[in-house]
Amino acid sequence: STEGFVQSTSDGSSKIRLGGSVNLDSTWYSAPSQLNQDLNYPLQSGVSLRRAVIELEGTLWNSIEFAFKADLAQSTDLQKSPNNPQPNVFFTDNWIGSTDLFFPGRIRFGHQKNPLTFEAATSSKNIPFMENSAAYDALNDNFIYLTGISYGNSWWDDRLTLYVDVAKPGSRTSVFSVSSDGKVAVLGRLHGFPIYNEEEQYWLYLGGGYSAGGQINDQASVYARPLIRSGSSFQTPFLVNTGNLFSESSNQAFGVGGFAAWGRFALGSEYLGSYLPNAYQNGLPGTVNSLALGNLYGQGFYVEALYFLTPDHHPADKIAGGLGRVKPVSPLRPLREDTGAGSGLGAWELAARYDRLDSGRNYPGWGSMASWTAGVNWYWNANARMMFNYVYTQLDDRTSVNGSMQALGIRFAIDF
Amino acid sequence: STEGFVQSTSDGSSKIRLGGSVNLDSTWYSAPSQLNQDLNYPLQSGVSLRRAVIELEGTLWNSIEFAFKADLAQSTDLQKSPNNPQPNVFFTDNWIGSTDLFFPGRIRFGHQKNPLTFEAATSSKNIPFMENSAAYDALNDNFIYLTGISYGNSWWDDRLTLYVDVAKPGSRTSVFSVSSDGKVAVLGRLHGFPIYNEEEQYWLYLGGGYSAGGQINDQASVYARPLIRSGSSFQTPFLVNTGNLFSESSNQAFGVGGFAAWGRFALGSEYLGSYLPNAYQNGLPGTVNSLALGNLYGQGFYVEALYFLTPDHHPADKIAGGLGRVKPVSPLRPLREDTGAGSGLGAWELAARYDRLDSGRNYPGWGSMASWTAGVNWYWNANARMMFNYVYTQLDDRTSVNGSMQALGIRFAIDF
């Protein structure tokens, strides 16, 4: 079952679903000790629970929808508690909304995803690499979930979709946000599928998004973690890390790109940029040691190619504007001689990606980061898969230590 | 479905239910800055997850019952951890019991609700205002959940109900309590429905409760939060706050009142009082700075009126002695031209309340608090609703700053 536990009313107009997903990652790193010591925390091989998500979703009377999701994977991550409380249950989707209730479109109130790009809009259940690109991590992840109000609508058989939201900044990891300044973040995204033929398994996505004010002053940092991660969040170092940046202006971010699939092939590339005017280190002017950095511009992109060795394909999620769920033609199963049912090997896929992040300045710990990722994805069936990723990352333009590192990761992923 | 996920044995004698509820609150405050600075934490507008409850309940062989409920909403609330650990998962109902097993009545062992009043006995799923009255918050909430043993029984078609329990004090937010002194809390409540006609939609409730020892010495404080709350618990200020009070005697509390409904109308009022003999500030005699306060008496009441604009009504939960679930006659749904099904607007209700709390003394931060609340409740269906509350609160009799504040709150509530 790809559906989880579903309970419906007899007329099918209302239903609730209980689901979940678990990702178990094993990781190995190789980095020069000089580089390793320059990071805020050394790279250490390990095994960790990357995600352990509980999901409750529902539809009432065909029109009202809600979602409540929480990630328990960092439940043991209390190390940072005394000085900087780190939530140990992360709330992701927590919203109530309606679809085509009294007028066309989807309205959602609450904590929800704010994707700028195709990559960001792809559910973690369907990503083709263990982690999204470094540009996403540095320039979109900080405000990927916010608490606010969104409106979305689609036209022409969902071939064109517009999404806009207004949200409270600084509510990334929990469903609360208080402030007295009344600042808000806004985001808009327009995407479409000029070519789309599910039956013949080919489609082309084009889209772009713009966001302003997504980060609150002292969180407007640009940081990126390795593309394979291990251990509790405090144990994952930053490869690029600007530290806290301060500005009286809002940061702005935008993303644009395309993605296409044709049978077993898929190819995509996106660009992300982020602009923070009049930035300062250590605090705004008037603070001791305040250091003016001027206008900052961080940017990055990725190019990736996917190829199925088996006769499978990547569907697209037209409304979300991201990849959909792969359902292997021949799920993994042994030959059952008693029933005569044939054996299956699941779906096998090769994946390659080049991605780059440039933090915009040369400083100790800043600089740029470029990675080559090679992957093999083995989809056992629609709900279980293994991922193998090898990543070579080059750190440059830092005024401290530069160098390269390698990482190997294996993921077991189950969702239902 | 109003039931959640239910699994039954084929003969229906055993079943378990998985449910949950989510409340998402948006709040705005207006208070004079002088008053705001006098509070222990300033009032800040915000959006927060007020409740995120997981529920597991069951009946075995028609006779044995259990409930296990936990609220995850404060999962991110670790701010108070270093000095005063604040649980981030609140256990509410966690008990095992039996109904009419070998003799009449309900016995429950474990962590359970100890309501003194009709208001306290009403589930948060069915309350007509976003928060209970300040008197409840100050004088009953501190021991609303305790770990112990309860017995309840009802007579005359559940028109009369007696409830008694013995519990360990100080186990409000978690299902554990250790101590070497052996002190216990006791509570008794008697309530009935002299008039009750579900078909004609009218009923009259009368009842009262008494409790002793519900608070342990240094937690016998009287405090009340705003009637609209925002943010994590450490971010919610106390409008009335006696601080920790110390006494070698047990505190005693009692509540009495009535509630009536007649079709679209409902009207209720209750009084709560709390008595703490020989109280001290800063510690018992022998402690440095111990300050004798004598006998303390705190009290409060509420009067509220509810009126449905649509042909709906509030049922009563006879055994619990509180409000039941509103099931709108015409649930919210758009006109479906394809099926011919008519549209619906849900149930709409106007609500008004006046409530008052008097902490019994004039001190900095103590004093009294009176609030006028005006509300609109929009029940989409039996499982989803929106609440709009405007609250005007007057703080008086404080020897520090007095004044008034206003608050506006919107809640989205889903339960299943």
Next chain:
Amino acid sequence: STEGFVQSTSDGSSKIRLGGSVNLDSTWYSAPSQLNQDLNYPLQSGVSLRRAVIELEGTLWNSIEFAFKADLAQSTDLQKSPNNPQPNVFFTDNWIGSTDLFFPGRIRFGHQKNPLTFEAATSSKNIPFMENSAAYDALNDNFIYLTGISYGNSWWDDRLTLYVDVAKPGSRTSVFSVSSDGKVAVLGRLHGFPIYNEEEQYWLYLGGGYSAGGQINDQASVYARPLIRSGSSFQTPFLVNTGNLFSESSNQAFGVGGFAAWGRFALGSEYLGSYLPNAYQNGLPGTVNSLALGNLYGQGFYVEALYFLTPDHHPADKIAGGLGRVKPVSPLRPLREDTGAGSGLGAWELAARYDRLDSGRNYPGWGSMASWTAGVNWYWNANARMMFNYVYTQLDDRTSVNGSMQALGIRFAIDF
């Protein structure tokens, strides 16, 4: 239902199960005050939630299995946070595996149970005493869950089972482990049922296990808690406690024993030993105050007898090599005069155990611990039971205070 919520595909080849268990313990202690003060935390009577477990398990295509389980009972246990973060959600089973997929046997990747003995292999849902023996607590519990890879297979109608695993040490309470030293723990266990007749209700278990490297250097402590426990984990004292021990060598542990049942009777005994070469207190040589202890050998055993007063019996779980679930012949239920269904009293069992732990040295806080436990188990049905345990414990061979203590415990246990 003994099954919880189960969702299956129409052909039955795939299913997921949602279950849980709750244990609510009430405890009373009696110990000389001199002994009580010698413990790291005084014994205090109380009521606490011993377990509150959420379980998700599944089988996909008859061959792929997964389990995800977490215990929320210590959610409120943040007391140790500032200096020594104590996870408040304990992950237990978190693995993905396969059975007879392309070759015979069970492979599991992830966080899983590593039992050395019959007692350790028995699920907490089926244990006949409130807690396992002190020898288990001191010598196996520290690494009962680790993150790694296991292989198991059974032959001759599951009458013989071999289990081996390789795991990362130090991952007892969470599903992550990082390190740079690459050390691993290994475990092997062989057990069988030379006699087994489920129909006639008799069986004989024999088995043994060996483990090396299960504890990381500074966690190779030998400690044992009381056989009835109360309160949050930081409130449970250690009766035997060696403190942190340091060694450059791996600790080794082994267990061996037998268990037999014949109708209403059951009888079992097992021995556990643990060896730590070249141990040091306070740190390895070179550390200030490092104190050589030489080779340490801790050991213990239990002997227990069980007898059902009702015509019930303990089944065995052949593959796990532990006790199975008791399903009372006559579940607890009152006489239903309306339906003519007869009444039932559940299953009643008497239990007795003698167990002993010797930490291997005489030191303040070390020494030996011997306990006599008398119990009554009242199984209401297959999913609910009450346990009554009386424990007399004698502490000896300590160079500080010796003496005896008594404890009384009552447990309500529900699982589904």
